[in-house]
Amino acid sequence: MAQNLQGKVALVTGASRGIGRATALALASEGAAVMVNYASSSSAAAEVVAEIEANGGRAIAFKANVANSDEVDKLIAATMEKFGRIDVLVNNAGITRDTLLLRMKLEDWQAVIDLNLTGVFLCTRAVSKIMLKQKSGRIINITSVAGQMGNAGQSNYSASKAGVIGFTKTVARELAPRAITVNAVAPGFIATDMTDGLKADAILQMIPLARYGQPEEVAGMIQFLASSPAAAYITGQVFNVDGGMVMA
Ligand code: NAP
Secondary structure, three states: OOOOOOOOEEEEOOOOOHHHHHHHHHHHHOOOEEEEEEOOOHHHHHHHHHHHHHOOOOEEEEEOOOOOHHHHHHHHHHHHHHHOOOOEEEEOOOOOOOOOHHHOOHHHHHHHHHHHHHHHHHHHHHHHHHHHHHOOEEEEEEOOOHHHHOOOOOHHHHHHHHHHHHHHHHHHHHHHHHOEEEEEEEEOOEOOOOOOOOOHHHHHOOOOOOOOEOHHHHHHHHHHHHHOHHHOOOOOOEEEEOOOOOOO
8 A cells, every 4th residue: 555644744633532543543554653642541542552553653642632722732742842743633533512502501512612623723723833834734624514414412513513614614725825735524423432322223314325434434534635645636625424414
């Protein structure tokens, strides 16, 4: 397989589990050195690093809450100190705090916006300074079908993910003159801890391909956008990996 990220560095937020974990492994398979960010699962993050190293790659794990500006600065500083550059940023870390609008507490609203939207802003702002100097870079933001079509019980999450789409398009325009691409990937229902425990029957009826996606299927799209020479002319777009749920 071509190793398009040989000598390059990728930072993946929320890479200890689920889609982020699969993405870290996929980018490492392209030759990238990977910064594996996590919030609390230190042993899971260490396992991702160990798996990358066992395959001959380079990675380190770093604990940082990416909703916190100071912790983001430390994450970026640690990445630069260890690897010296950042070529790929995958803004993947995300949470849900689901409940219907009338029952939603301000804390539930704020926690989701703070991580899913403000966290994307903080990481992108910090990394874009480095990419602007390098005059290259690829940024991939993980949004959701919920940000495109809405989902009852997820007003906070849908708003955060719709915000990520607007942010992606604007930043894509701002960074395009320096050959930095910015795209979003919109998963549907993917089998991770986030969707564990959801009622499967009702969900499967909404999915034309009639199954949950696997984290590796989302990571495949991220890998293409992050590493393929063929993706150099793609920016400001949203790519659905959702079994056909959203057909624009
Ligand atoms: P997941 O399995 O719940 O994993 C979430 C990851 O985010 C973990 O690595 C977690 O770290 C990390 N994280 C949580 N809070 C963080 C914080 N404050 N700072 C840094 N990292 C933090 O989630 P997933 O299903 O893989 O989802 C990944 C992304 O895809 C999210 O943005 C999600 O909204 C989006 N998405 C998922 C689906 C789906 O069906 N699963 C669908 C559409 C979109 P710890 O392990 O340390 O807690």
